[in-house]
Amino acid sequence: MNLCIVLFLSATYSERFFICFLYISTDILQKTNDEQYCRIQKTKHALQVAEEELLRVQLEATTKSKELSQAHGAWFPPWLATHANYYKELATTHRKEHGQPVLDVLLQKVSEKSIQAQQFMEPHFESSKACCLIGNP
Known part of the structure; x- marks a missing residue:
């Protein structure tokens, strides 16, 4: 068993x-x-x-x-890539020499004109605020 x-x-x-x-x-x-x-x-x-x-x-x-x-x-043949790279560098150099100074002067003048416009409009803003707050036209 x-x-x-x-x-x-x-x-x-x-x-x-x-x-x-x-x-x-x-x-x-x-x-x-x-x-x-x-x-x-x-x-x-x-x-x-x-x-x-x-x-x-x-x-x-x-x-x-x-x-x-x-x-x-x-x-895109290699000679075309070389020419494209050359003209890209030329455009970048030209922008740095000529475009950037012009852009800086332009931004300076725009900033000056903006300040002049704010100074010119400030009395008008003050009078319109006074009218609106008092409620007289």
């Missing part, structure tokens, strides 16, 4: 109850463990599929980027 069966038959009623309880608990835990193992396997598979998809999309993006850079290079 099996040792487990011998022990079960020789046990008391409370010991048998406890053995049955442990057997049922072990069975429930085994089922839970199996379910979790299945979930983990499904999650691992989903992660692997997602990683493969990510790699595929990254490769596709890299390929598109290379194609666009080649097309951009075909549309």
Whole structure:
């Protein structure tokens, strides 16, 4: 006879109850463990599929980027880029030498005119405030 069966038959009623309880608990835990193992396997598979998809999309993006850079290079030859850069620097230098001083003078004059206009209009503002507060026209 099996040792487990011998022990079960020789046990008391409370010991048998406890053995049955442990057997049922072990069975429930085994089922839970199996379910979790299945979930983990499904999650691992989903992660692997997602990683493969990510790699595929990254490769596709890299390929598109290379194609666009080649097309951009075909549309914008190096000699034209050199000329464009030269004229950009020339325009920037010209603006710093000639445009910025003119802009500074213009802003100074506008500021002065604004102050003069405020000084000219201040008495009129005061009289209109007085009329509105008193209520007389």
